[in-house]
Amino acid sequence: MDLHGLATLALRGLDPEDAHGIAIKALKMGLGPLAPPDDPILATDLAGLKLPNPVGLAPGFDKNAEVFGPMLRAGCGFVECGTVTPLPQVGNPRPRLFRLWQDRAVINRMGFNNEGLEAFAARLAAHRGHGVVGANLGANKDSDDRLADYTAGLRRLWGMASYFTINISSPNTPGLRALQTQAALDELLGRLVATADSLPQGVAVPMFLKVAPDLEDGEAEAICDTVAKHGLAGVIVSNTTVTRPPLRSRHRDEAGGLSGAPLFDLSTQMLRRFHQAAAGRFLLIGAGGIASGADAYAKLRAGASAVQLYSALAYDGPGLIVRIKRELAQRLRADGFRSVAEAVGAG
Numbered sequence: 222m223d224l225h226g227l228a229t230l231a232l233r234g235l236d237p238e239d240a241h242g243i244a245i246k247a248l249k250m251g252l253g254p255l256a257p258p259d260d261p262i263l264a265t266d267l268a269g270l271k272l273p274n275p276v277g278l279a280p281g282f283d284k285n286a287e288v289f290g291p292m293l294r295a296g297c298g299f300v301e302c303g304t305v306t307p308l309p310q311v312g313n314p315r316p317r318l319f320r321l322w323q324d325r326a327v328i329n330r331m332g333f334n335n336e337g338l339e340a341f342a343a344r345l346a347a348h349r350g351h352g353v354v355g356a357n358l359g360a361n362k363d364s365d366d367r368l369a370d371y372t373a374g375l376r377r378l379w380g381m382a383s384y385f386t387i388n389i390s391s392p393n394t395p396g397l398r399a400l401q402t403q404a405a406l407d408e409l410l411g412r413l414v415a416t417a418d419s420l421p422q423g424v425a426v427p428m429f430l431k432v433a434p435d436l437e438d439g440e441a442e443a444i445c446d447t448v449a450k451h452g453l454a455g456v457i458v459s460n461t462t463v464t465r466p467p468l469r470s471r472h473r474d475e476a477g478g479l480s481g482a483p484l485f486d487l488s489t490q491m492l493r494r495f496h497q498a499a500a501g502r503f504l505l506i507g508a509g510g511i512a513s514g515a516d517a518y519a520k521l522r523a524g525a526s527a528v529q530l531y532s533a534l535a536y537d538g539p540g541l542i543v544r545i546k547r548e549l550a551q552r553l554r555a556d557g558f559r560s561v562a563e564a565v566g567a568g
Contacts, residue, residue: 237318237327237535241282248288256296256543260550263298265561267527268427268454268504270353270383274298274546275561276517279508279529280357280386281329285336286344293352296542301529302341303357304388307373309337310361313393320535321470321481325512327532329461330477332393333359338377345381356382357431362394368409372416379420387413390433390460392478398433403443406430410451427454434459434484434491434509441491445498455504457529458492459484481532485510489523496524496566512537514548521561522568 235243247253263274277299278292286302293300312334319328335341345354358374360367371387378385389400389409400409413428430448432441448456461478468483488509495505507525511517512533520528533541558564 236316237320238315240535241318245283245288248291251291253288253291254295254539254543256294259296259298259546262550262553262559263546263561265298265527267299267353267506268384269425270299270427272298272353272527275521275527276542276545276549277301277506277527277529279531280304280388281331282531282534284334286341286354286356289354290348290351292539293354295539296546298527299353299355299383301355301357301386302345303335303386304333304359304391305335305338305341305356305374305378306333306359306361307338307364307370307377308361309340310334317477319472319475319477321468321472323469324473324481324483325533325536326468326470326479326481326483327535328472328475328477328479330393330475332362333391338374342377342381345378349381353383355384355386355429357386357388359388359391360394360397367397367400368412371409372412375413375416376420379417379426380423382426384427384429384454386429386431386457388431388460390431392433392461392463401432401436401440401444403447406444406447407450410447410453414451414453429453429455429457429506431457431460432491432495434462434488435464436491441494442498445495445500445502449499449502453503455506455526456495456499457506457508458495458525459488459509462487480509482510482512485512485516489519492520492523492525499524511545512541514545514550514552517545517549518552518564519568521564522566524566526562526565 259273278297280301280303289300313332360370507520508529511530
C-alpha cells in the first residue's frame with residue numbers, strides 16, 4: 222500500500238466530514254498523488270472537450286473549487302466542482318455525512334453547503350488552464366426564484382468553467398427535484414439557454430443536466446425530449462437515491478441521498494433508459510457506484526461517453542483513479558475496441 226492509501230486508512234477513524242476537510246487541506250498543500258501519463262486508448266472527446274481519459278471526479282468532493290488542480294494531477298480526466306449556489310450557505314445541521322462500511326456506501330444530507338459564487342469564481346479565475354473543470358450549479362434553499370439562481374451561476378462563471386452542470390436532482394434541498402417535471406424543466410432550460418446565448422460566444426461551453434435515479438415511468442423519456450429541444454450537450458445519470466436497497470451498516474436508516482456500491486445497479490439501469498430515449502440526440506455521463514475499471518466499462522457499454530466517481534474514494538483513496546483507468550484500458554483492448562468512443566452503448 223502506498224503513502225496515500227495509508228493516509229486514507231488513517232482518516233477512516235475520523236468523522237467523515239472532518240476527514241474530508243483534512244483531505245482537502247492536504248491536497249492544497251501539495252500532498253496528493255501524481256498520476257503517470259494516460260494510456261492513449263483512453264483519450265476521448267466529450268461535447269468538444271478533449272479529455273485525456275473518461276474518468277472524472279463527481280461534484281461534492283471539491284465543493285468550493287479548491288483542489289481541482291491536484292485532482293487532475295492525481296489522474297482525473299476532468300473535475301466537476303460544486304455544487305455552488307449564488308449565496309454562501311451552511312447546509313443542514315451536522316452530522317450529515319455517514320459512511321456505511323459494510324455496504325461500501327455513503328449517505329449524505331449536506332444541503333448544498335458552500336462558500337457561494339464569489340469565492341468559487343475567484344478560485345476558478347486564478348487557476349485557468351489546468352484542464353477540463355466543470356461547475357455544478359445549484360439554488361439556495363431559501364431562494365425566492367430558484368430559476369434565477371441557476372442563471373446567476375451561469376453568468377458569473379461564464380468564461381471560467383469548461384462546462385456547466387445543472388443540478389436539479391439533489392434530494393437534500395426541499396422541492397428541488399420538482400424542477401425535473403416537464404413544465405418546470407422546460408422553463409428552466411429555456412431561461413438557461415437564453416442566458417447563455419446572451420453571453421460572449423468565443424468557445425462553445427457545454428451544458429449538462431444532472432438527474433435522479435428515482436424517476437417514474439415516462440419521466441426519463443420526457444426529460445430527454447426537453448433536453449434535446451433546448452440543445453443541451455447531455456445528461457448526467459445519476460445523482461444519489463432516496464430509495465433503500467437492503468443494507469447492513471448501522472447508519473442505513475439515516476435520511477439523505479445514498480451513493481456508493483448499492484447505487485450502481487439502479488443508476489446503470491437508469492442510464493440504459495436514458496441511452497435508449499436519447500437516441501443519439503445528446504451525450505450521457507454515467508455516475509453512481511463506480512469503484513473499478515469493470516464498473517466504468519459497464520457504464521460506457523450502457524451508453525455513457527464518460528464517467529464520474531466520488532464515494533469510492535472514501536474507501537480506496539485517490540490511487541483508485543489510476544487503477545480504474547488501467548483496468549478500463551485492459552478491458553477495452555480485450556474486447557477489441559480501439560477507443561473509448563467505440564465502446565459507448567456497445568452493451
